Amino acid sequence: MHRYRSHTCAALTTGDVGNPVRLSGWVHRIRDHGGLLFIDLRDHYGLTQCVVDPDSPAFAEVEKVRAEWVVRIDGEVKARTPETVNTNLPTGAIEVFIREIEVLGRSAELPMPVFGDQDYPEETRLKYRFLDLRRDGLHNRIVLRSKVIASIRRRMMDLGFMEYQTPILTASSPEGARDFLVPSRLHPGKFYALPQAPQQFKQLLMIAGFDRYFQIAQCFRDEDPRHDRSSEFTQLDIEMSFVEQQDVFDAVEPLLRGVFEEFGNGWRVTQKFPQIPYAEAIRKYGSDKPDLRNPIEMEAVTEHFSGSGFKVFAGQIANDPKVEVWAIPAPTGGSRAFCDRMNAWAQGEGQPGLGYIFFRDGEGAGPIAKNIGPERTEAIRTQLGLKDGDAVFFVCGLPQKFYKFAGEARTRAGTELNLLDVEQFAFCWIVDFPMFEWSEEEKRVDFSHNPFSMPQGGLEALETQDPLTINAFQYDAVCNGYELSSGAIRNHRPDIMRRAFEIAGYDMSTLEDKFGGMLRALQYGAPPHGGIAPGIDRIIMLLCHESNLREVTAFPMNQQGEDLLMGAPSSVSAKQLRELSIRIAVEKKD
Numbered sequence: 001m002h003r004y005r006s007h008t009c010a011a012l013t014t015g016d017v018g019n020p021v022r023l024s025g026w027v028h029r030i031r032d033h034g035g036l037l038f039i040d041l042r043d044h045y046g047l048t049q050c051v052v053d054p055d056s057p058a059f060a061e062v063e064k065v066r067a068e069w070v071v072r073i074d075g076e077v078k079a080r081t082p083e084t085v086n087t088n089l090p091t092g093a094i095e096v097f098i099r100e101i102e103v104l105g106r107s108a109e110l111p112m113p114v115f116g117d118q119d120y121p122e123e124t125r126l127k128y129r130f131l132d133l134r135r136d137g138l139h140n141r142i143v144l145r146s147k148v149i150a151s152i153r154r155r156m157m158d159l160g161f162m163e164y165q166t167p168i169l170t171a172s173s174p175e176g177a178r179d180f181l182v183p184s185r186l187h188p189g190k191f192y193a194l195p196q197a198p199q200q201f202k203q204l205l206m207i208a209g210f211d212r213y214f215q216i217a218q219c220f221r222d223e224d225p226r227h228d229r230s231s232e233f234t235q236l237d238i239e240m241s242f243v244e245q246q247d248v249f250d251a252v253e254p255l256l257r258g259v260f261e262e263f264g265n266g267w268r269v270t271q272k273f274p275q276i277p278y279a280e281a282i283r284k285y286g287s288d289k290p291d292l293r294n295p296i297e298m299e300a301v302t303e304h305f306s307g308s309g310f311k312v313f314a315g316q317i318a319n320d321p322k323v324e325v326w327a328i329p330a331p332t333g334g335s336r337a338f339c340d341r342m343n344a345w346a347q348g349e350g351q352p353g354l355g356y357i358f359f360r361d362g363e364g365a366g367p368i369a370k371n372i373g374p375e376r377t378e379a380i381r382t383q384l385g386l387k388d389g390d391a392v393f394f395v396c397g398l399p400q401k402f403y404k405f406a407g408e409a410r411t412r413a414g415t416e417l418n419l420l421d422v423e424q425f426a427f428c429w430i431v432d433f434p435m436f437e438w439s440e441e442e443k444r445v446d447f448s449h450n451p452f453s454m455p456q457g458g459l460e461a462l463e464t465q466d467p468l469t470i471n472a473f474q475y476d477a478v479c480n481g482y483e484l485s486s487g488a489i490r491n492h493r494p495d496i497m498r499r500a501f502e503i504a505g506y507d508m509s510t511l512e513d514k515f516g517g518m519l520r521a522l523q524y525g526a527p528p529h530g531g532i533a534p535g536i537d538r539i540i541m542l543l544c545h546e547s548n549l550r551e552v553t554a555f556p557m558n559q560q561g562e563d564l565l566m567g568a569p570s571s572v573s574a575k576q577l578r579e580l581s582i583r584i585a586v587e588k589k590d
Contacts, residue, residue: 004072004104010046014093016077021096023048024072024104026134027065029115037062039098041073044139048091050075052098061101068114068134070105073098122550127564129555141552145540148263149216152236152536155255161212161238166201168194168218173514178222180231188581194220197533199452200518202239203490206529207521213239216536225559228482230537230549232557235485239531245473245489248530249273249429256477256484256534260425263543268424273477277432283326283399286407288433291481292426294414298406301327301394304380310371312355313396325396326406329384330413333391334358338416339366342393345412351405358391368394411481425479425542432456433474436467436503444505449474452518453488454530455500462499477534479542487532494522 004024012021025043032038039050039062050073052062065071075096086092111128112120117137125132132138153163172179172193179193195201197219205213217237225231240248253273260269274292281288284297302325305313316323333339339356346354357364357377364377384392393413395406414420435455437448445467453472455461461470473489491497497519501511511519540552550556557563577584 008045009041009043009048010090012048012077012091012094012096014079017079017094019077020074021077022072022074023050023096025070026114027067027069027071030065030067039065039071039073041071041096042134046090049086049089049095050098051095052101056098058098058101061103062098065101065103066107068107068110068131069103070107072102072104074100122558123564126550126556126558129565133554138551141540141544141546142554144263144544145536145552148259148540148543149536151259151262152255153216155258156214156236156238159212159251159255161214162210163215164205164210164213165215166195166198166205166217170195170201171514173200180220180222183580183582185580196221197235198237199450200515202237202531203452203518203529204521206239206241206490207524207526209241211241213237213531217533225557225561228538228541228547228549230553230556231561233549234536235533236536237531237533238487239529241527241529243489243528243530245431245475245530248475248487248489248532249275252477252485252532252534253427256427256479256539259539260479260543264425270425270427273427273429275429275431278430278434278471279432281430282403286403286405286410287481288430288476289478289481289483290407290428291411291414291420292428293420293422293424293480294411295331295419295421296329296410296414298326298328298410299384301325301380301383304376304383305372305394305396308372308376310355310368313394316396320398322398323396324399325394326399326402327380327384328393328395328406328410328413329386330391330393330417331386331419332389333413333417334360334389335391336366339391339393341416342409342413346405346409349405349408354409355394355396356391357394359386359388362388427477427479430476430478431474432471433476434468435470435472435474435500438468442505445503447500447504450486450488451501451504452490452497454491455496459493459496459499462496462503467503473530475532477532482538482542483535484538484542485532485534487530489528489530492522492526492528494519497522 001022006022009023009025023041025041028040028042028047030037030039035054037052041048041050052059073096075098077094078097080093080095110131112124112131114131114134117135133142169182169192172181172191173196177196179196182192182194184190184192198215198217202213215237217235218232219235220232223229223231240251257269278288281290286298302317305325306317308314313325335358339358343354355368357366357369359381363374364381369377380392386392393409395402434448436445439446449472453474456471456473457465475487476483477485491500498508498511537549537552541549544552546552555565
């Protein structure tokens with residue numbers, strides 16, 4: 001028999017009754033039932049109930065063991081009596097009578113419980129992550145992560161993609177988030193950067209003729225960690241040659257749909273992802289990552305307030321033609337109590353309030369309805385398709401300043417009123433992102449998204465259009481309010497790239513310095529190409545119905561970017577710094 005086990009703790013069935021077996025694992029729980037001692041023995045695969053009575057030579061040793069000790073148990077498989085069968089456990093029809101037990105590893109007093117998945121302080125969970133990972137919920141989520149990645153790899157191969165690796169040590173890029181820098185010992189004063197994404201390398205692979213690339217890529221961004229964003233993350237990096245935007249969609253939709261159908265526990269999955277222009281998403285949902293489970297769609301109702309008796313809005317409209325009033329319908333929200341709660345929430349968000357009308361007895365009620373009169377109130381009700389028992393909220397001002405708040409109000413209303421059709425994964429594509437945006441801080445035009453994207457209209461658009469009216473072939477895949485991936489059809493022509501960077505205020509020396517390798521490659525026959533990069537962590541987070549990436553990552557950092565288990569970031573020795581030609585200059589705090 002094997003030194004440690006003949007079976008795993010999930011393998012035994014009634015077919016093994018009467019056989020000698022050897023199991024190894026962790027003592028999950030110990031129970032004393034009137035002289036009989038029960039051990040629930042746990043390994044990676046599952047649980048087996050083991051039992052010993054006072055007549056067994058192993059009884060005295062079993063009495064000594066404690067939770068989370070690692071033990072080897074030899075015994076005989078017996079059938080449970082009908083009234084003791086545990087139908088919730090794969091091994092619930094049998095138990096192992098212990099003949100011999102060996103302690104393989106003792107455990108000190110536990111700093112946190114392993115049995116059960118009750119809440120526990122995150123600081124303790126991360127410091128003792130190896131214990132946290134023993135708990136069923138987190139353990140199963142990490143196993144699911146492995147299965148999802150294996151499924152993705154298989155699906156990508158079936159779609160004709162091949163996996164290639166790209167460098168981890170590379171050059172710093174001026175675009176995107178801050179880089180993690182790595183000092184070079186051999187080249188004092190110079191630094192590598194950890195990749196924010198394999199963006200340039202995957203494009204270079206296309207230029208090298210590899211046609212369909214993918215990689216399960218580790219990426220790094222020196223950003224402040226959030227519940228849905230991490231400094232280190234994993235993405236499915238994809239690039240394709242000789243494609244247009246729709247070709248990328250046609251390749252990625254079946255992949256995402258298949259993964260969510262395979263692992264989504266029966267939840268509905270969008271079969272054909274709708275394509276929503278960025279500007280439409282902002283106006284309807286107040287977000288470029290809308291949660292389409294929420295049926296609320298916002299509409300402009302400016303005309304109904306222009307020249308009305310509600311002077312707060314009418315005055316703004318008269319003074320600035322760019323001012324708009326947006327309506328946020330709230331089906332079933334037609335009570336003063338709910339409207340007051342929404343108003344109080346808005347004030348808590350730093351807003352002056354949230355005007356509203358609610359409908360009852362065939363007419364509108366509330367201060368706004370009184371001020372604008374029954375005709376305008378009825379026109380709003382008709383436009384929005386509202387009825388008795390419904391409400392509508394309003395925001396007024398310059399849309400670029402209030403759309404995010406309006407979107408949050410839409411989300412709040414839909415959630416509070418239980419309007420979300422929750423048991424589904426609602427996908428969409430957000431398309432037609434602006435190529436450029438106005439930087440108020442720097443008082444100049446800058447890239448709004450990916451500087452390597454192809455502008456719609458090509459060089460002619462860059463030469464003849466107002467930059468702020470140019471859209472790019474950029475797109476996001478969105479699911480249930482989360483951006484799962486960003487992508488683009490790439491700018492494969494050096495003349496278009498030079499002009500785009502010129503518009504964004506970069507001189508040619510900067511372009512040559514930071515993107516010289518890419519620029520050179522484009523001059524030697526670059527194919528039209530495009531790609532996308534779905535986030536593995538967010539896919540797992542959605543499949544597990546979690547809202548925090550740390551719940552689906554084996555060894556995450558905390559919200560301060562610290563690894564409490566390994567003690568990173570950490571100080572290094574003076575010798576190490578000298579070898580790197582680095583001197584630390586820390587600013588003193590007052």
